[in-house]
Amino acid sequence: MRISTPQLNRLALNSILDQQARLTRAQQEVSSGKALVNASDDSVAAVRNLNLQRNLEQLKQFDRNGLLVEGRLSLTEGVVTGSINILQRLRELTVQANSGALSDTERNALRIETDQQLQALLLRANTRDSDGAYVFAGKDENVRPYDTTPVPIDPADPAAGNQPLSYAYAASREVRDIQIGTSQFVQDAVTGDRVYGEGAGSVFRLVERLSGLLATPGGDPQGLTDMIGELDQAIERMSVARTEIGIVRNTVVTQEDLNGGLTLKIEEALASTDGVDFTAAISRFNQQLLGLQAAQQTFSQLQGLSLFNFIR
């Protein structure tokens, strides 16, 4: 095809402009570190990266939830362990009292300790966490599980004493679910009725009865023997609750690892499509630089060629 002079210039100039555009693009990649500047560069990767980004943030949130659950459960487990220790102490105490060799005075000393341990047990059942929520209250976390408010038998006569406590469980029997993984929910608490029982069947009433037995002059061997069995049952109930808590704690740890593994995979996937391979990008930049220089040099050489230079 015949080429006119303006066309020659245009072709050479287009070459330079084209190289400039490529060079700028390569420079952008190197300086930003991003391979995907516009979504239209790779629409599939763009959407996928946006989705992956959301997944990453979600996983972080689940980890935060997991930490929270772990904190609560570890507190709960500690309190249950402390309660078990109290019951085991009371068991020792009961065995001792049943040994037959104690005087009424000595048995009384044990009774005094028993009463103190009852208060300790109640305190533990009504434990509050750092936010003021009752640990064993389930969803009614602002409701004290076991009411210990003294109610006078005769309001007009304080000397008449107080009514016995009912040890009714006043809070919720439901526990909430917390999401710690994409398809993993765990319960972050255990309700008081499952650890301490309620009403006449509660561990508190049990300890009160023990106190009564110890107050009986001469002791009550049959009663005390029965008491040991009942204490064992109460300890068993608490241990079961503690095991369940332990299982949930394990689930949280396992999920944490799973989340960690997933996070790593996502970060790698993001880096591979969104992040630029610097070695390749820099060598591309240098290549384009050479290309531009070549285009510019050939342009100026072309400009020098004209038949008019040779006519006189």
Add this chain to the structure above:
Amino acid sequence: MSTLFNTALSALNANQRALATISNNIANVNTEGYSRQTVDLVARRSNPTPAGSLGTGVEVAAIRRQYDEFATRQLRESNSALNEQRTRADQGQQLETVLFDDGNGINSALSSFFDGLQEIAANPASLSARQSFLSQAQVLTTRFNDIQQRFNGIQDELVDRIDTAVNDVNKLGAEIFRLNEAIGQSQGSQPSELMDQRDEAILKLSSLVKVSVSDNGNGTVSVFVGNGQSLVLPGQRNTLSANEQGRIFINGGVEITPSIQGGQIGGYLAVQGGTLELVQAQLKNLASVIANEFNQVQAQGVGLDNQPGQPLFSFIPADPSNFKQHSFTFSVSLTDPAQVAAGSAGGGIGDNSNVLRMADLEFKGVAGPATPNLNGKTIGGSLRDLVGIIANEVRDSRQGSDAQQALYNFALARREATSGVNLDEEAANLLKFQQAYQASAQMISIARDTFQTLINAFAR
């Protein structure tokens, strides 16, 4: 004798014209749209003699404008297509950038919003978790409104550009009309430079809109834009105008927007009625869906005061007869963090069952005819999917633009092959005709000497 003179004179004349034509070509080498001119030399009629026919010299039969009608038409077509695709790609890119954000945009606001729900779920009784969530809801609605503003701004810009381009169409129409008159009135041979100028004006017009040209046979042409809308006719010229919505009218009367296609105006109209319309509608629908769904779940649960939840969001669409029909007002109407309905009735202040339902909304499908492009996409993910839809359109336009650029370059090369001036070629021709001129000048000198000899022969 006189034949000798006349022949030599004719040669001088012809070569002089040839040199003048070459000079004109050289002078116009960089003139946009100039078609080079060549000289057609033809031998003059010979005189018959008994010995044979005696030639009488040379004359210029024509100064020919080197012009390829077909190449010019192809150039116009690819120019229109190129401009349309490029415009669609550039304007589409603006829309894509609004949604494909970088951690400070709407996608990150949505993410924080849903994370905020999880914070409440883990801590339903905590006022600070609830307050934090309300703040994130505020940020979300602000981002929605920001994006809406940006889309509206792009829409305004498109209308402005359409208006400017339509004005340019009219200016070019006026110029073509003027050139038509001038060319039509010229006596004798066609005025080449006027025809070049007219072609150049039509080419510029083709950047703005698709054009078709028909020759009226008398030197004038009729020019039609888009799908056959007449712009310039013999003795008559039509004017286009654009209103504040970017709709186009002819002579201030009939609306012709659907038939304006191709070129930059075609590109602006395509984006305005296509991609922009799409993203504005989807944004509005998503805001509406979010408001509805969350308010419904709010109503199902109770706040810390055990009262049913009040609406969380307020969504008010603009009047559909409004030009900016996809405008809306989206805001957070709940101010008291205690009223976020995290729990269900009777569940206790630590109940998170209702806020978990809200968190689930992230994965609920957006349904219905109101959101055709987002149908089946999730509330949390639909904007991300929309990015993909727009990105595909932009990529198609870019690829179309690249393809058209190649076609345009080829058409241009074709036109230049016929009409473009090559300085080396002109230099060579210059030498050729200069040599011929010198030879014919020498001829005159010899003719004079011959005559002189004859005179001297008769002198005493």
